[in-house]
Amino acid sequence: MSRRKFLVGSAAATSAALLASPAVRAQPAAVTWRLQSSYPKSLEILYGACTMFSERIAELTDGRFDVKVYAAGELVPPFQVLEGVRNGTVEAGQTASYYWVGQNKAHAFDTTLPFGLSARQQNAWVFYGGGLKLLRDFYAEQNMVNFPGLNTAAQMGGWFRKQINSLEDLKGLRMRIPGMGGEVLSKLGVVPQTLAAGDVYTALEKGTIDATEWVGPYDDEKLGFYRVAKNYYAPGFWEGSANVSFFANKEKLDALPKAFRSAFEVAAQEVNVMATARYDVANAEALRRLVSKGATVRTFPRDVLQEAFKVSEALLDEEAAKNATFKKLLDSWRPFRETQSLWSRVNELQFANFMAQAGVRR
Amino acid sequence: MSRRKFLVGSAAATSAALLASPAVRAQPAAVTWRLQSSYPKSLEILYGACTMFSERIAELTDGRFDVKVYAAGELVPPFQVLEGVRNGTVEAGQTASYYWVGQNKAHAFDTTLPFGLSARQQNAWVFYGGGLKLLRDFYAEQNMVNFPGLNTAAQMGGWFRKQINSLEDLKGLRMRIPGMGGEVLSKLGVVPQTLAAGDVYTALEKGTIDATEWVGPYDDEKLGFYRVAKNYYAPGFWEGSANVSFFANKEKLDALPKAFRSAFEVAAQEVNVMATARYDVANAEALRRLVSKGATVRTFPRDVLQEAFKVSEALLDEEAAKNATFKKLLDSWRPFRETQSLWSRVNELQFANFMAQAGVRR
Numbered sequence: 001m002s003r004r005k006f007l008v009g010s011a012a013a014t015s016a017a018l019l020a021s022p023a024v025r026a027q028p029a030a031v032t033w034r035l036q037s038s039y040p041k042s043l044e045i046l047y048g049a050c051t052m053f054s055e056r057i058a059e060l061t062d063g064r065f066d067v068k069v070y071a072a073g074e075l076v077p078p079f080q081v082l083e084g085v086r087n088g089t090v091e092a093g094q095t096a097s098y099y100w101v102g103q104n105k106a107h108a109f110d111t112t113l114p115f116g117l118s119a120r121q122q123n124a125w126v127f128y129g130g131g132l133k134l135l136r137d138f139y140a141e142q143n144m145v146n147f148p149g150l151n152t153a154a155q156m157g158g159w160f161r162k163q164i165n166s167l168e169d170l171k172g173l174r175m176r177i178p179g180m181g182g183e184v185l186s187k188l189g190v191v192p193q194t195l196a197a198g199d200v201y202t203a204l205e206k207g208t209i210d211a212t213e214w215v216g217p218y219d220d221e222k223l224g225f226y227r228v229a230k231n232y233y234a235p236g237f238w239e240g241s242a243n244v245s246f247f248a249n250k251e252k253l254d255a256l257p258k259a260f261r262s263a264f265e266v267a268a269q270e271v272n273v274m275a276t277a278r279y280d281v282a283n284a285e286a287l288r289r290l291v292s293k294g295a296t297v298r299t300f301p302r303d304v305l306q307e308a309f310k311v312s313e314a315l316l317d318e319e320a321a322k323n324a325t326f327k328k329l330l331d332s333w334r335p336f337r338e339t340q341s342l343w344s345r346v347n348e349l350q351f352a353n354f355m356a357q358a359g360v361r362r
Numbered sequence: 363m364s365r366r367k368f369l370v371g372s373a374a375a376t377s378a379a380l381l382a383s384p385a386v387r388a389q390p391a392a393v394t395w396r397l398q399s400s401y402p403k404s405l406e407i408l409y410g411a412c413t414m415f416s417e418r419i420a421e422l423t424d425g426r427f428d429v430k431v432y433a434a435g436e437l438v439p440p441f442q443v444l445e446g447v448r449n450g451t452v453e454a455g456q457t458a459s460y461y462w463v464g465q466n467k468a469h470a471f472d473t474t475l476p477f478g479l480s481a482r483q484q485n486a487w488v489f490y491g492g493g494l495k496l497l498r499d500f501y502a503e504q505n506m507v508n509f510p511g512l513n514t515a516a517q518m519g520g521w522f523r524k525q526i527n528s529l530e531d532l533k534g535l536r537m538r539i540p541g542m543g544g545e546v547l548s549k550l551g552v553v554p555q556t557l558a559a560g561d562v563y564t565a566l567e568k569g570t571i572d573a574t575e576w577v578g579p580y581d582d583e584k585l586g587f588y589r590v591a592k593n594y595y596a597p598g599f600w601e602g603s604a605n606v607s608f609f610a611n612k613e614k615l616d617a618l619p620k621a622f623r624s625a626f627e628v629a630a631q632e633v634n635v636m637a638t639a640r641y642d643v644a645n646a647e648a649l650r651r652l653v654s655k656g657a658t659v660r661t662f663p664r665d666v667l668q669e670a671f672k673v674s675e676a677l678l679d680e681e682a683a684k685n686a687t688f689k690k691l692l693d694s695w696r697p698f699r700e701t702q703s704l705w706s707r708v709n710e711l712q713f714a715n716f717m718a719q720a721g722v723r724r
Contacts, residue, residue: 052723124642235713262421269632280385280486341721343646348516351597359703
């Protein structure tokens with residue numbers, strides 16, 4: 001190993017050493033960025049992903065690339081994060097792009113679609129299945145670069161005041177569920193509601209709504225839904241996983257020194273591993289607590305899943321017929337989902353299903 | 363954004379700039395490390411993980427931390443990699459620690475155990491379930507630090523000349539299977555064989571062995587086993603996932619500048635995401651090709667899985683009774699596996715099992 005210690009004394013000593021050793025280069029000038037999250041500090045895995053990201057970048061760059069993290073709404077409102085990044089109000093953001101499906105449903109591919117890919121399959125599609133190129137092209141048109149950066153994995157179907165025993169029970173059900181999941185459920189008779197986070201509990205308690213979905217046990221527990229709606233349904237088929245990305249303003253990213261760009265990218269990759277791991281641990285523990293507090297875990301009836309799948313696929317086809325960007329993404333994503341579903345069925349699920357029983361039996 | 367361009371002209375200009383700007387610090391001196399992999403270049407996802415790792419570190423450090431990658435056997439034999447790292451012959455290695463279970467079965471926890479954790483659960487246990495602390499303590503005693511760095515995900519059960527229809531069919535079966543998987547199968551009557559990689563195909567062709575396990579479709583395809591043993595069994599229950607780690611010599615790691623240590627760690631995290639994604643894509647495609655070339659995918663009968671699970675759990679208990687390190691790890695790992703199995707059964711698998719059918723049906 002050829003390794004020399006380099007001790008910096010004073011500016012003069014540094015300068016002398018530099019002249020003596022052409023191998024010593026000056027570090028790039030310091031840069032400060034602002035990273036606006038869509039999430040409050042209380043959603044500590046989502047928000048915590050930003051602080052982990054920022055701390056790693058600081059460590060990698062000896063503190064010279066300083067990414068300051070701002071919680072929901074501090075500089076830009078939660079659902080304006082992409083606009084803020086696009087126009088350079090902030091250099092970077094952390095959000096789930098599917099909040100923007102109202103502008104273009106193509107955004108959903110960066111997060112998830114109903115009956116979409118698992119967390120692992122999403123990474124596989126993005127990094128080795130052609131997804132990243134298509135997504136980057138889409139975001140480049142908006143002066144942004146996306147960095148997949150966290151996956152919640154499969155979300156729960158949410159909290160229901162009454163049991164759902166068949167498709168019939170969905171008719172007229174008032175449920176807080178945004179986005180494409182809401183569109184799918186509306187075709188099954190559900191009346192989707194949009195409510196601010198702070199209003200959901202009271203609406204559920206009073207019966208203004210009959211059900212709400214949120215994320216998974218860990219995040220759901222904090223909002224206390226188990227107190228007012230005991231039936232906790234699985235799976236959240238409209239969010240079989242959900243990727244949350246870091247977004248950078250493209251011009252500003254391109255202007256960074258190469259090592260700083262590299263730090264930004266690799267720190268997102270690390271969060272990708274870490275946040276899913278953290279969710280898995282936190283969700284598994286929270287689920288036990290929720291059950292001990294009276295929540296009853298239930299599975300959606302098969303006819304609900306089947307009919308929802310049918311209307312969901314039709315929705316994707318409809319959108320592809322009128323949206324060229326969506327079609328381009330769907331044409332890559334859907335065959336990929338099929339190939340991965342087959343492989344998963346042949347091996348991983350054989351093992352996982354056995355362990356889901358055997359691993360608990362002791 | 364406060365961002366200044368810093369252009370280095372000549373040594374004199376640099377020196378002047380340094381004197382003028384106390385914010386500009388000199389970069390740490392260059393370091394060269396040697397990374398010895400246990401894998402040949404032909405296992406391109408495993409070996410490729412090392413080049414990806416090395417390239418990212420170079421990029422993050424402006425080329426000043428140069429981790430030179432050596433393929434299997436170039437500096438140290440494949441199954442001597444840990445010894446090489448321990449004694450400083452090489453600064454770093456990439457290997458699956460379970461090759462060392464002959465020295466201490468505790469090594470298995472860094473890779474996998476029979477009926478162990480899935481790839482995602484392994485990350486969850488390591489990073490947020492207490493696993494990393496226990497593993498780092500174990501490796502610190504050996505002057506090493508482990509960095510989880512790649513997971514093959516669930517491996518296949520391997521290639522069998524004849525069908526396995528019941529436990530009875532395993533009696534006397536000569537199978538190439540090393541490690542704890544071999545120990546488990548030997549208790550079911552299998553006669554485990556150890557063969558060098560280059561000898562497996564011929565032994566299988568001639569009938570000197572009846573079966574062999576390897577990795578998964580992508581790596582298996584290259585060795586051509588489908589030509590001489592058509593029955594391709596799932597799942598590889600002794601490798602429900604398999605983590606391959608980067609190992610660093612502890613003293614040498616501790617002596618690195620903080621930013622270089624950080625680069626080493628985060629680059630391993632990135633490979634952790636990327637290599638599994640690459641395996642998923644490559645395996646799914648290879649499986650289709652193997653089937654078109656005549657391989658028949660089969661699932662081990664339930665009684666084989668059940669009996670194997672029983673003897674496997676007994677093996678872990680036996681080892682814990684005589685090995686304090688193993689016991690400490692098992693006491694953390696086994697309850698973790700139970701909690702995760704429950705959570706997985708409640709939600710993720712409900713979704714995955716539905717998609718394994720629905721996602722293919724179109």
